[in-house]
Amino acid sequence: MNKTINQKAWFFVIPVFVLVAFNAIIPLMTVVNYAFQETFGNNVFMWEGTRWFKQIMLSERFHASLGRQFLFTFIILFIQIPLGIAIALTMPKEGIGVPVCLVLMSMPLLIPWNVVGAMWNIFALPDIGFLGHSLNALGFDYNFTQQIGDAWFTTILMDVWHWTSLVVLLSYAGLQSIQPAYYQAAEIDGASRWAVFTKIELPKMKKVLTIAILLRFMDSFMIYTEPFVLTGGGPGNATAFLSIDLVKMALGQFDLGPAAAMSLIYFFIVLLVCWVFYTLMMRNEGNQ
């Protein structure tokens, strides 16, 4: 759509700008303050320069939680995106099945995150949980509070349970926007199912899939509540992802300086990855 140039449009944006700035800029400035200074309370600050940043960048603890975070995000994207597409492709396209699928599949998305954690905790308990009990009955030595592998397995399974539906809903939206004429043309040409998928469906889903990947990346990268309730970051620090580690440092140990520096680095990484995605997305839009 060709847009008119109109500087007065700023007036429409002002409420949003004020509300978000109120929430974003002031707290962010506080973080910046702490990141460059040492404080002993009572509003007494001493300039520390980049000391906290150096400390964080060189700390093994940060490297470890960052590594765990990337591994986790990579694994869940790798499972959720293909699985979500597959489910969207097999979902009914019309009739009573559509609302049934949509409503049931949306359910996990609307459960408060700590309840998701608590629910999976109860579900996975080795003695009284369905998952834990069944796995042990089948002969697996499963205990997610003791064994690192089991803790990871449970956390990933929980995230797949929680968020795959978002990918399904978005992919489904993309599929629904394809005109039937495309499929008819493909049928006349004798295109295989795979050709229909790669040549018609996938290109049409590109835009919503970008949104899905972007949302899943952002949200999995800042995951906190669910693993915190499920495993508490444990056993040891095995599932202490970035946010869990950060909260531990800021509110648990009250190391405000390093925590603030870590916040800024953390935010910067998310920003960088999202900027790359966003630029790619916008470029694609320009081509269409």
Next chain:
Amino acid sequence: MKKAKWIVPTIYIIFLMLPIYWLLNMSFKTTTEIINTYTLWPQEFTLDNYKTIFTDSTWYTGYLNSIYYVVMNTVISVAAALPAAYAFSRYKFLGDKHLFFWLLTNRMAPPAVFALPFFQFYSSVNLFDTHVAVALSHCLFNIPLAVWILEGFMSAVPKELDETAYVDGYSFWRFFFKIFIPTITAGIGITMFFCFMFSWVELLLAKTLTAVAAKPIAATMTRTASTSGYELGLLAAAGSLTIIPGAIVIYFVRNYIAKGFALGRV
């Protein structure tokens, strides 16, 4: 072949329902049964857990608090986002692209980063432990999301609609409320759904910004879990009840979701 297609969504839905069933199952059991035996369904069916929640005010005010700030946040977010999304979808103005990306960056900001400064900031303006504080703080991620979604829906409406209305002598605001908003109700429905969803499920900020008066149900649950040891039945009942508002919202917006999907943008 046609029949086999049903298998994948069916298995997926069963997988989704299993943990929810387990939670419900636990909520109807007595504590002794939970601790002592492993049963696939409650042997001694009891409603005691639910009775406790509905009669104890620390529990049920938690639900009311949550619903109160979630609704407040949804209204603020959508009301503020409507004109902004219109501006982004119709006009070019100084710094529009940068502003749009800046808004999105706030959706990306990890709440853990903001928890402590938020606490200090809202305490200093005397809003700590109020519903308004939580509703406003959730604007941080909900307004960008609302603008993003609404902009998509608005861009799908041809500009000729605006121009025809002005030719017919409509003033801007009359056009906006009488013609434009009704054409994008599906989009507004979806936006409200997402705002409700992200505000309802968020806990970190809501917990940080409240103590007693505005404490959300989710925080009541974590505190019960840590203080009174192992009251799994009660916890399961409280958890089951948090699913209900979401289920009601999904039920009401299900047609909007289908319609919104037809527009090809969520």
